[in-house]
Amino acid sequence: MAARGRLARWAAVALLVAVLVALPSVVAALPADDADVPAADLRAAVLDGADVGFSGYAVSAGGLALPVSDRLTAAADLFSDRTLMRVWWRGPDEHRVDVVAAAGETGVHRDPGGTWTWDFEAGTATRGLPASLALPAPPDLLPAALGRRLLSEATDDEVTRAGARRVAGRDALGLRVAPAEPASSVARVDVWVDPASGLPLQVEVYGEDAALPALDTRFLDLDLAVPPADVVAFTPPPDATVLTAPDTEGLIAEAGERAPDVSLPAELAGLPRRSFTGVPGAVGVYGRGVTLLAAVPVPQRLAGGLREALTASPEAVTDALGTRVAAGPLGLMLVERAGGPAYVLTGTVTLDALAEAARQLPGAAS
Amino acid sequence: MIGVELRKLFRRPRTWVTIAVLNALPVLVAVLLQLTDLAPRPGEGPPFLSAVLTNGALFPLAALAIVLPLFLPIAVAVVAGDAVAGEAQAGTLRYLLARPAGRTRLLLAKLVALMAFVLVTVLVVAAVGYVVGTTLFEAQPTGGTTSVSGTSLTQTELAGRSAMAIGYVTVSMLGVAAFGLFFSTLTDSPLAAALGALAVLVTSSLLFTLDAASPIAPYLPTRYWLAFVDLFRDPVLWRDVVRGLALQGVYVGVLLAAAWANFTTKDVTS
Amino acid sequence: MTPVIRTRGLVKRYGRLRAVDGIDLDVRAGDVYGFLGANGSGKTTTVRMLLGLVLPTAGEVELLGERMPRAGRRVLPRVGALVEGPAHHGHLSGRTNLSLIDAAGPGGSRRTRRARIEQVLEQVGLGGIDRRPVRAYSLGMRQRLGLAAALLRRPELLVLDEPTNGLDPQGITEIRELLLELNRGGTTVFLSSHLLAEVEQLCTRVGVLGRGRLVLQDELARLTAPTGATVVHTPEVTRVRAVLDGRVLGADGGRVVVRGADPAEVNARLVSAGVPVTGLALQRPTLEEVVLAAAGTSADRVEGPR
Numbered sequence: 019m020a021a022r023g024r025l026a027r028w029a030a031v032a033l034l035v036a037v038l039v040a041l042p043s044v045v046a047a048l049p050a051d052d053a054d055v056p057a058a059d060l061r062a063a064v065l066d067g068a069d070v071g072f073s074g075y076a077v078s079a080g081g082l083a084l085p086v087s088d089r090l091t092a093a094a095d096l097f098s099d100r101t102l103m104r105v106w107w108r109g110p111d112e113h114r115v116d117v118v119a120a121a122g123e124t125g126v127h128r129d130p131g132g133t134w135t136w137d138f139e140a141g142t143a144t145r146g147l148p149a150s151l152a153l154p155a156p157p158d159l160l161p162a163a164l165g166r167r168l169l170s171e172a173t174d175d176e177v178t179r180a181g182a183r184r185v186a187g188r189d190a191l192g193l194r195v196a197p198a199e200p201a202s203s204v205a206r207v208d209v210w211v212d213p214a215s216g217l218p219l220q221v222e223v224y225g226e227d228a229a230l231p232a233l234d235t236r237f238l239d240l241d242l243a244v245p246p247a248d249v250v251a252f253t254p255p256p257d258a259t260v261l262t263a264p265d266t267e268g269l270i271a272e273a274g275e276r277a278p279d280v281s282l283p284a285e286l287a288g289l290p291r292r293s294f295t296g297v298p299g300a301v302g303v304y305g306r307g308v309t310l311l312a313a314v315p316v317p318q319r320l321a322g323g324l325r326e327a328l329t330a331s332p333e334a335v336t337d338a339l340g341t342r343v344a345a346g347p348l349g350l351m352l353v354e355r356a357g358g359p360a361y362v363l364t365g366t367v368t369l370d371a372l373a374e375a376a377r378q379l380p381g382a383a384s
Numbered sequence: 385m386i387g388v389e390l391r392k393l394f395r396r397p398r399t400w401v402t403i404a405v406l407n408a409l410p411v412l413v414a415v416l417l418q419l420t421d422l423a424p425r426p427g428e429g430p431p432f433l434s435a436v437l438t439n440g441a442l443f444p445l446a447a448l449a450i451v452l453p454l455f456l457p458i459a460v461a462v463v464a465g466d467a468v469a470g471e472a473q474a475g476t477l478r479y480l481l482a483r484p485a486g487r488t489r490l491l492l493a494k495l496v497a498l499m500a501f502v503l504v505t506v507l508v509v510a511a512v513g514y515v516v517g518t519t520l521f522e523a524q525p526t527g528g529t530t531s532v533s534g535t536s537l538t539q540t541e542l543a544g545r546s547a548m549a550i551g552y553v554t555v556s557m558l559g560v561a562a563f564g565l566f567f568s569t570l571t572d573s574p575l576a577a578a579l580g581a582l583a584v585l586v587t588s589s590l591l592f593t594l595d596a597a598s599p600i601a602p603y604l605p606t607r608y609w610l611a612f613v614d615l616f617r618d619p620v621l622w623r624d625v626v627r628g629l630a631l632q633g634v635y636v637g638v639l640l641a642a643a644w645a646n647f648t649t650k651d652v653t654s
Numbered sequence: 655m656t657p658v659i660r661t662r663g664l665v666k667r668y669g670r671l672r673a674v675d676g677i678d679l680d681v682r683a684g685d686v687y688g689f690l691g692a693n694g695s696g697k698t699t700t701v702r703m704l705l706g707l708v709l710p711t712a713g714e715v716e717l718l719g720e721r722m723p724r725a726g727r728r729v730l731p732r733v734g735a736l737v738e739g740p741a742h743h744g745h746l747s748g749r750t751n752l753s754l755i756d757a758a759g760p761g762g763s764r765r766t767r768r769a770r771i772e773q774v775l776e777q778v779g780l781g782g783i784d785r786r787p788v789r790a791y792s793l794g795m796r797q798r799l800g801l802a803a804a805l806l807r808r809p810e811l812l813v814l815d816e817p818t819n820g821l822d823p824q825g826i827t828e829i830r831e832l833l834l835e836l837n838r839g840g841t842t843v844f845l846s847s848h849l850l851a852e853v854e855q856l857c858t859r860v861g862v863l864g865r866g867r868l869v870l871q872d873e874l875a876r877l878t879a880p881t882g883a884t885v886v887h888t889p890e891v892t893r894v895r896a897v898l899d900g901r902v903l904g905a906d907g908g909r910v911v912v913r914g915a916d917p918a919e920v921n922a923r924l925v926s927a928g929v930p931v932t933g934l935a936l937q938r939p940t941l942e943e944v945v946l947a948a949a950g951t952s953a954d955r956v957e958g959p960r
Contacts (some may be wrong), residue, residue, distance in 0.1 A: 023709075024649035031641045038634055042602075103622060116533060116617070120610045121431035121449075123532055123617065136534035139434055143534065239623060250617060255530040257438050288407055388758045396745055475741025479803065482705045482737065483759035484730040652707040 020094065021293070050143030050189045058174045060211055061191055064166055071244030073106040074186065078159040078235035079345075082164075103156050106157035106245035111148070114250045126157060127252035134252040135263070143254035146263030161235045165218025167211040167299040168195060173306035185210050186237040195308060201287045201371035202309035203347040215242055225347035232346030240329055254339040280315050280359055286375040287311065287367060304375075306367075311365035311375060321360035326351050339376040342369050354381060385489050389497035393463070394504075402459050403505050407512045410447035414513075416518040417495040424648055432615045436521055436530055437546040441530055442644060443517025444546060445616070448553050452609060457585050460557045461499050464564025465578030467494040468647065472572040472654035487648045491565070495640060503554045510550050535618040545620075549612040556612075559632045560585060560604040562639035569647040572654045602627070605635055656719065656810050657682050658706060658842045663717045664713035666699050673699045675866035676713070681844055682860070686837050688853030688874070690945055691863030697846050698738060700863070701815050704711060704844075705735055719810060731761030734809035736817055740800025744789035748780065748799050753789060755803050760864045762807055776801040779828060793820035801829065804835075811835065815846045829854055838852040856879075864949030877944050882915045886924065887933030897927040 055063075064143060079100045104248050105115040116125040122138040128148075141161040159343040169177070172195045180192030190210035197204055203225060209222040219235035254260050282302035284291050289304035289311055297303060316324070325341060328350065334343040342351035342363075351372040353361040361379055363372050393399055413433070417423070423434035430449035432442050448456075468491075471477035478492060494636025528536035537545070560581055565582035588604040591597040601607060614621035659681035666674040680685045691697040694735045702708040704715055706723030716721040716774040717729045752771045756762035762770075775781050778798040788796065797820045804812060814831070818826045833856060837843055847853050853860060853874075860877060862870035870877070887908055888894055894910045895902050898920070903911040914920050917934045924931050 024645070027649055031638070031645045034641055035638055038638065104617075118614075118617070118621065121429075138532045138534065141435070141438070141530075178393055180414070200527060252534065255534055255536055257530055258530070258534065334650035385758060388754050392743065393689075393752060395750075402682055406764075474743070475739070476738050476743060478702075478707055479735070479755060482707070482730060482733075482735045486727060497847045523888060533921055539953045649709065650871060651702075651709060653702070 023318070048184060050182040050184045050223060053189075053191060055086045055191055055213055057177045057179045058194055060179070060191060060213065060216075061172070062176050063213065063216035064169050064193075064209070064211055064218055065216075069215055069370060070215045071108050071164070072215075072240060072242050073245040073249075074104075074240035075238045076103045076105060076160055077102070077238055078161075080233045087355075093212050095257075101156060101159065103160060105157075105160055105162075105360055106250050108161070108244055108247065108250055109375070112247075112250055114252070115160065116155045124156075125252070126155065127250060128157070129251065133263075134254070136252065136254075141258055142261055143252070143258045143263040144263050145263065150186070158233050161209075161218045161221045161237055164235055165211070165221045168207050168221065168308055169193065169209060169218075169258055173198070176307075180208055182259060183210060183220075186240040188212050188219060188240065188351065190219045197308045198310045199289065199304075201311070201367045201374075203344070203345075203349060203368045204308045205368050205372075207308055210236075212240075212242075217242070225375070228346070232348075233234070234248070243290065268376060280380055282313055283378055283380065286363075286378050287371040288374075289367075304358070305367075307367055311363065311367050313375065313379065314362045314364075316362050318360060321354060322350060324362065325354070328352055337373075339373055342372050342376075344369055351376060385485060385493040386496050389493040390500055391569050392503055393497045399463070399501065402463065402506050406451055406455050406459050407447075407509055410423065410443075410450045410509065410513055411516055412452055414443060414447075414516045414520050426570075428549075431610065432616075434593040435530070437518060439520065440517035440521030441514070441529060441542065442517075443521065444513035445549060445612075446459065447509050447513030448506065448549065448612070451608075452553060452556075453589075454510075456505065456553075457559060457560045458582065459505060460498070460502055460560045461575075461585070462565045462578045464561040465568050465581055467498060467565050468568040469571055469574040469577045470568075471575060472652070474571060475654060477654055478652055479626040481652055488644060490626035491569075491640065491643055491647055495561070495565060498565065499554070502561060504556045506550050506554050506557070510546070529549070532616045533618040535614075545615050549615050552612045552615065552628065553609075555629055557611050559635040559639075562636045562643075563605070566639040566643040566646070569643045569650065603631070605631070607631065612629075617638050656683050657716065658685070659687075659844060660716040661700075661704075663713045664700065664703060664705060664715060665711045666696070666708060667711045672866050674710075676702070677863070677866075677868045678871075679861060679868065680871065681842065683842050684837070684840070685844045685859045686833070686845065686857045688857030688860045689844060689863065690848065690850065690853055690860060692845075692949065693849060695863040695865060695949070696866040697848075697863055698815065700812060701844075705730070705733070705737065723893070727760060731759060731807060732809055733811045733813060734804030734807065735813045735815075736800050736804045737815045738922060739819060740796045740803070742796065742799060745787050747785045748775070748783050748788055748791070748795075749785075751799065752803055754808050770806055770808075771802075772805065774805045777832060778802045782783075783840070785837060787852045794822060794825050797821055798825075798829075801832075804912070809841065811844065813844045813846075814867040816848075817845065818849070818852060825960050826852075831907060840933040850941050850945060857907060860941070862945050862948050868903075870944070876940070878938050878941060880915060880938055882913070883937040884912050884914050884917045884939045885933075885935050886910045886912055886920060886931060887894045888924070888929060888931055890929055892925065893927070893929045897929055899926055907933070 035068055077100060080098050104116040104118060111128055111130045114125060114127045116123045123137040127134040132148050133146045136147065176195055176198055178194045180194040182188065182189055182191050189211050193209045193211060195207040195209065205224045205226045205228065208222040209218045211218050219240065222231035223233040225232045261311060276366040282291065286304045288318065289303050289309065291302055300315055304311040328341045329336065330341055331343045334341050340351055340353040342349065347366050348369050349365060349369055349372045351363040351375045353363060417436065419438065424438050430446060432446040435447050436443045468477065471480060481487065528538060529542045531537050563584050564581040567577035571577055585606060588606040592601060592604050592606060608624050608631060611624035611628045614624055622634055636653055657680055659679055661677050661679040664674055664677040665672065670709055689697060699708055699730060703710050704722065706726045709723065719730050720730055722729065743837055753767060756767055775783060778801045779800050780795065780802060788799065791799065801817060806812070818829055821829060830933055839910060845853065845857060860872065860874050861868055883903055886894060888910060889908055891905050891908065891910055898912055901913045903913055912920055915936065917936055921931055921934050
């Protein structure tokens with residue numbers, strides 16, 4: 019008698035637990051509505067949606083552990099860690115992105131005149147000028163920004179449709195970019211787009227033969243209303259230390275002057291050279307869209323430190339051409355030849371393509 | 385019934401000793417911070433501690449952040465583990481049930497008393513933190529308090545958000561209390577029940593740091609504990625706070641149901 | 655008479671062990687019922703099942719005419735209990751302990767609480783108790799306080815497990831007087847004990863538990879009724895045998911058991927024959943003899959294989 023009552027009560031509890039445990043997976047398994055939108059139209063919608071205002075909460079997770087020196091850890095962490103971002107977007111030059119950490123946050127407030135970077139734990143507000151070239155920063159990893167950038171240079175025959183899924187509570191349509199270049203180390207990029215606004219909600223970058231994305235950035239919450247201006251604006255609080263960011267343009271120009279004087283070829287590993295504003299002449303950028311390769315001549319003293327960092331990685335390959343290592347789809351190579359200048363080659367290309375590029379680099383100053 | 389449990393809990397010297405010990409750590413930290421003037425480096429140390437040097441009014445939050453990971457859950461686990469098992473060990477449980485107190489009612493009264501204990505404890509920590517913070521450090525140089533996002537909060541906003549944070553921390557501890565209460569119905573040893581609840585917390589904290597456990601991370605009871613910091617962002621980041629409240633609600637519901645299923649059908653032989 | 659406690663086929667199994675094995679208790683209103691049994695015979699388990707602390711594996715319990723444990727909320731306020739020794743919160747005073755236990759359940763009016771507490775403290779002899787915490791009480795004082803808690807709502811039924819434990823002889827007499835007085839006032843007392851003497855002095859009905867079974871349940875008066883023989887104390891046993899030829903059932907030292915339910919007649923025959931008689935009584939079995947005959951060996955004896 020008592021045993022039966024006991025069993026019934028425990029069964030009720032077990033049922034409750036089962037329902038609660040099953041609930042998240044049931045919600046996650048809710049099918050998303052696919053719509054019959056051609057890939058080219060969807061891509062066009064994404065490229066047109068640059069001025070869409072929104073606010074939301076995004077997470078980016080990367081498996082790209084870059085073997086770089088201490089000076090670049092902030093940028094390297096972006097690709098290897100889980101970064102939680104809150105974003106309020108009024109336009110390309112008026113937005114705010116807060117990187118949320120357990121005990122603080124770092125907020126980047128962009129206004130037409132530049133950026134304010136607020137660091138809560140250090141109590142600093144740093145004013146920077148808009149720069150045409152800068153190290154990757156959290157805003158670059160937002161699905162909206164990254165997806166648009168990766169789609170912008172894709173050709174129509176590289177882009178196909180890839181079903182639909184639910185992202186941030188919305189039905190998102192999939193666009194798959196498979197780069198045509200044989201040198202590319204990226205197998206495909208999946209961009210999941212909100213068809214109404216053209217806003218990419220999730221971007222997944224897959225390396226070759228990888229089941230898990232090397233980089234996955236997506237919105238967790240999204241509100242498609244233009245956020246109020248006072249949320250985006252920033253005034254340094256009275257007790258903050260106000261700093262001025264170093265002038266990146268000047269630094270880059272200086273670095274370009276100090277770099278060994280070489281002339282880089284017009285094509286490396288089958289990728290054509292291209293020019294960006296702000297990139298000094300000593301730096302060569304090759305490729306297109308998802309497949310990019312940068313070649314930078316470096317002074318010998320920098321090369322030493324980099325070699326140590328690279329060889330510390332157990333997967334590094336060292337041969338007569340130099341030392342190369344891959345972190346997911348991202349390849350990095352230090353080219354060192356007796357008598358010649360040292361180069362750093364890096365980009366989303368295979369290790370074989372890096373070796374090929376290394377052979378094509380000019381051996382000495384011409 | 386609830387009144388009886390509250391009287392039992394708060395007339396017990398051990399309850400107040402626990403609360404006093406709990407306050408010792410933040411006070412010690414405050415004194416050391418005052419003497420050395422060395423703020424923790426960014427990314428290290430409990431939230432808000434580095435901000436306390438310039439604004440003592442933030443110390444209640446720093447004090448909560450200091451006791452939240454370990455001291456507060458231990459205190460809650462010990463008191464919760466004692467709830468039923470302590471009565472069983474002392475032999476008073478059989479008299480309560482023969483009174484009759486009603487087993488379900490007793491469980492609910494115990495839970496309410498535990499909630500009251502958590503709330504009083506958190507309030508005392510915050511109050512002591514406020515007194516210590518405003519005496520040892522500058523109260524407020526310019527009138528407004530800087531939020532985590534770098535905006536200025538008025539005194540009213542700060543008080544409101546502090547009250548919400550106190551409420552949130554209290555709710556965060558209910559999961560621990562529910563674990564302790566459930567284990568307390570399983571055993572007649574208060575120590576075993578408290579250790580059981582602590583084992584769950586240690587497991588949860590450990591799994592939270594483990595990448596392999598990331599699929600279950602959102603369901604770990606300690607997952608959203610630090611989300612009270614989100615209340616001091618501007619605008620408030622509600623996502624984790626809401627999830628934290630819901631998760632604690634689910635844990636309390638499930639564990640209370642399990643405690644009920646066990647306790648109402650259990651032979652009381654103590 | 656209405657049954658105050660009635661069980662039918664009450665069974666409690668712990669795994670393969672049958673701690674209580676089909677008990678049919680019958681306690682009537684006005685009884686002082688002695689529940690006897692050796693240690694481990696299932697006494698405590700039965701008492702706990704009566705109060706709804708332990709849930710029976712099979713069988714029914716009726717308390718004051720209602721099914722337990724279902725009707726516990728209606729019935730138990732009318733029952734006072736002392737189970738396996740008193741238990742209190744050591745850091746609180748005796749009065750606070752009583753006040754808390756009274757407030758913990760239904761049927762204890764807040765208005766009369768203070769007066770009732772003073773009254774029961776007076777009844778159990780703790781009227782002058784101060785604000786000392788119970789921790790500082792002696793064993794006997796705690797026992798009295800436990801009894802006070804049981805009496806707090808003037809129950810119709812008292813279920814007491816070893817109520818005189820830890821009391822000195824004066825205390826035992828006092829408590830016995832108190833229980834008898836309560837019983838005269840209409841309270842039914844269910845007294846579980848292994849002290850035969852205590853039960854013999856207090857109880858009107860007796861139930862004996864042996865190895866989980868109720869081996870005996872009857873009026874004490876009937877159990878210890880005269881056997882139809884007379885006990886004669888004499889220094890000259892052989893002459894008794896000679897005078898009462900064939901009627902001597904047994905002799906042991908100066909004690910001779912003689913068939914015949916009339917001591918006067920036995921006395922007359924012996925005295926007329928000139929046999930000195932130093933003592934004369936109707937033979938009655940002691941409770942001890944009855945219990946031993948019914949229950950057999952002690953349950954905590956562990957026999958080795960033979």
